[in-house]
Amino acid sequence: METFAKIDAAVNFDIADEAVVDRLGGRVCCKECGQMFHLKFNPPKVSGKCDKCGGELYTRDDDKPESIKHRLEVYRESTAPLIDFYKNKGNLVDVDARPAPEAVLKEFETKFPKN
Numbered sequence: 001m002e003t004f005a006k007i008d009a010a011v012n013f014d015i016a017d018e019a020v021v022d023r024l025g026g027r028v029c030c031k032e033c034g035q036m037f038h039l040k041f042n043p044p045k046v047s048g049k050c051d052k053c054g055g056e057l058y059t060r061d062d063d064k065p066e067s068i069k070h071r072l073e074v075y076r077e078s079t080a081p082l083i084d085f086y087k088n089k090g091n092l093v094d095v096d097a098r099p100a101p102e103a104v105l106k107e108f109e110t111k112f113p114k115n
């Protein structure tokens with residue numbers, strides 16, 4: 001049932017729940033300019049302060065532990081079933097999302113080379 005678009009490929013960024021919690025859970029955002037930091041992977045130079053503008057950093061509601069847990073539940077219920085759907089159609093592409101972002105991008109670009 002393709003009512004609006006023909007889908008050439010569906011990409012599954014494969015990663016364990018714990019890693020998702022680790023990555024989303026450490027995100028903080030500047031109240032003033034919106035700049036994102038990560039307490040583990042990309043921490044601000046001064047704790048709690050934005051490197052760019054000195055604004056106060058906060059955790060978005062979306063990135064709080066209970067929200068992350070909820071987002072994972074929603075993913076499992078409504079999104080994960082699509083993995084089998086596209087696998088059966090033969091157009092599912094798995095990308096290992098466990099390495100650092102640059103490595104994930106590299107694998108993605110290998111599977112989808114620019115013309």
Ligand SMILES: [Zn+2]
Binds near residue numbers: 051054
């Ligand atoms: Zn800022």
